[in-house]
Each structure stands twice: as C-alpha cells, then as structure tokens.
Amino acid sequence: MHDQHHNITVNGVPIQEADIELASRSLKAASHPLRLKIMCLLQSNEMTVHEIVERVGTTQSNISQHLGLMRDKGLLSSHRVANRVYYRLAESRLALLQVCSSLR
Template sequence: MHTSEHSIMVNGIPIQEDDIEYASRSLKAASHPLRLKIMCLLSQHEMTVQDIVDHVGTSQSNVSQHLAIMRDKGLLSSHRVANRVYYCLAESRRALLQACSSLR
C-alpha cells in the first residue's frame, strides 16, 4: 500500500506505478544501440524501412524486427501510404531521446 509520503511527484504531478512500469519498458526497448540509432534518425523526420536500412547498414529483416519491437513498446508510430510504411518517433517519446542526447 502506498501512502502520500511515498508518492513520487514530478513538477507537482503524482507519478503512478503503472507510469513508472511503462517508462521502464520503454527505456529497456530503447537501450539497444541499433534501436537508439534508429530513434535518432527518426527524430529528424519519418522514414521507410528501406530509408532506415540505407542509413544504419544492416539487413531489412533486422531493421524490421527492431521497428516492430519499438512500435510494440510505444516508441514509434507508423502510417501507410500506398505500399510503403512510414515510421516516426512517437510524440510522447521525443523527451526520452532529448534526455539521452544531453548525455556525454
């Protein structure tokens, strides 16, 4: 049982345990070097799988597997135009990438 003296506040807003668990899963999904690289690419603009493959230098199936994991964890969103699927960084995850970019 949680009491108010043990609650976590960010900018005066209480953070729920479910939110912490969700954030933890997102961080775990983003922690793979290739996934973080893909997130950095997608922070600039949306891209297709082939666009990403051309930039990261690995196979299409490898990129697709990582994209599926990141989309499942809420890091990415996608939309289809004709026969192409475009991926972009989920709006709610931009702060995660910005926080990582300040690390040196």
C-alpha cells in the first residue's frame, strides 16, 4: 500500500487533512444521543442550562458535563448575563447538522 494524496473538495473548495481531523473530532463529540439532542435544541436559539434540563429531562450535573465537553470541542459557545450562562451552537459548527458542509 502506498501513500497517495487525494484531493477532496466540498462545493469546489479543497479540504485540508487538518480540517478533516477537526470535523471528525467534532462529529465524535456530537454523536452522543444527549449531545445531539442538545444541538438540535440550540439550532435556532440559545438556552440556559436550566432550560436545557427542562427540555431533555436529565440532571443539571449531567447536562453541565455535556455542555462543557461540547464547548471544549468547539461545538458550542456561551456568554454570561448576570448569573445565567447562555449556550448556543458555535457559528462554525452549525453546519455539523449538515455534516460535511462544515469542511472548508
């Protein structure tokens, strides 16, 4: 087996190997059913931990752990208003819901 360099493009834009690796790590992080459910909730609006807990029906501790991992992997961004933290899909990861379109 010999090493070949394959050119992969999305919408005519060449995709770098580092972009493939980054997308793969993001997809792995998103592949957990609860994390995917959270991403679907956050697709069109931002929410607090409490709001997410109410919608998915698990503990705040569990949701907080998943949100932390998702933020660390670049899937989510957050901002604080007073004592509340609001989460939303990171702009660069909205396309994960359309899978390969995030590879640019």
